[in-house]
Amino acid sequence: MGLERKLTNRSFLGALIKNGRWGHFSSLASERRFSALAAPELPAFDYEPKPYKGPLADEVFEKRKKYLGPSIFHYYQKPLNIVEGKMQYLFDENGRRYLDAFAGIVTVSCGHCHPDVLSAIMEQSKLLQHATTIYLHHAIADFAEEANELAMLMARLYSGNLGMIALRNAYHGGSSSTIGLTALNTWKYPIPQGEIHHVLNPNPYRGVFGSDAKRYAEDVQDHIEHGTSGRVAGFIAETIQGVGGAVELAPGYLKLVYDIVRKAGGVCIADEVQTGFGRTGSHYWGFEAQEVIPDIVTMAKGIGNGLPLGAVVTTPEIASVLAQKIQFNTFGGNPVCSAGGLAVLRVLDKEKRQAHCAEVGSHMIECLRNLQQKHDIIGDVRGRGLMVGIELVTDRKQKTPAKAETAVLFESLRELGILVGKGGLHGNVFRIKPPMCFTKTDADFLVDALDYAISKL
Secondary structure (H helix, E strand, C coil): CCCCCCCCCHHHCCCCEECCEECCCCCCHHHCCCCCCCCCCCCCCCCCCCCCCCCCHHHHHHHHHHHCCCCCCCCCCCCCCEEEEEECEEEECCCCEEEECCHHHHCCCCCECCHHHHHHHHHHHHHCCCCCCCCCCHHHHHCCCCCHHHHHHHHHHHHCCCCEEEECCCCCCCCCCHHHCCCCHHHCCCCCCCCEEEECCCCCCCCCCCCCHHHHHHHHHHHHHHHCCCCCCEEEEECEECCCCCEECCCCHHHHHHHHHHHCCCEEEEECCCCCCCCCCCCCCHHHHHCCCCCEEEEEHHHCCCCCCEEEEECHHHHHHHHHCCCCCCCCCCHHHHHHHHHHHHHHHHCCHHHHHHHHHHHHHHHHHHHHHHCCCEEEEEEECCEEEEEEEEECCCCEECHHHHHHHHHHHHHCCEECEEECCCCCEEEECCCCCCCHHHHHHHHHHHHHHHHCC
């Protein structure tokens, strides 16, 4: 990218001046420069938020502390009162705009208040808002709903075994059943976990075997032989760990492990709650990057663009085990949610969001890796498409988590107008997982802002 790029943003004032004229302006983050006073500014966006007349942040926060459980946590020292959203941007009570680089915890896929999704929701709401699966409705047939808990139930029923294998550093939910699959102590209560076995995490950056998929797979085999009856119900894994810090599994790992698990009588489950629907760019489903076909796939979040939707996809043979009893959910197949979910899928296809994620994500990752060469605090940049993690460390050799620095930068980015997520066991990983309408200009602003914030540490 050269001088044809519009130099309207203060973040671009660092273009090099050589011999009294503008020199080549590289998009590489390592060549961006800032003056001591000029902070990067949000890209232009043609939208005016509506005046907000509701309760202000302090009042909302007091009510929240009074009426909601203490386990409900919030971001930022002074919590934000977000009252409006449009595509990749959010607005607070004062009308201030923020670049949403976390998409409501990787939930908004098409963009906030996408007109096509809104239209489908409103049209269905005019006709019928609620009907359960005991009646017929075309929207229910067009779109189905379920979750990780159901996948585990099917695995156990189909295999006739109880033991489930999951990865350390995984997050698969916080219900009384799925909390056992989750392997981060920050999310686990001291309750019975069930027959759950956690094996070594094939983390190329922090894992004991680096990127050696074969040695991690041998650990799974060893665990089955020594920690179970030799037979298991199933294996579940995120193809890029979300809450764990955008950790992409060692290349080839799932192909080896799927073979081991199936030989032990288990089924293989891919948790695509965060990686599905083209977010990774290179593939529509995250598991495709590992060249495997799971027996069960779970999905949620981006499938509904904020609507409460989830789904389990499997073979007719495995699904048939549920016919032994009655399986029912009061809100299953809600027509409004189903209509909205179908609109989401159509938007993602129509707007070619997978290809967009590949293009924008590759650009952003390249810029971040160049920024990594400038700042030692950036220990690792990883991910695919718009599913990216930036791990911050105080010592690159020891990989010591930069906990305090991450907290400071987290607040600094908010002040600059960027909302990111945090992840990893120590909370030292920035999770960059924006709505899939996020642009290269947005990515450049994010990189510039991170560069500026780190330089001010």
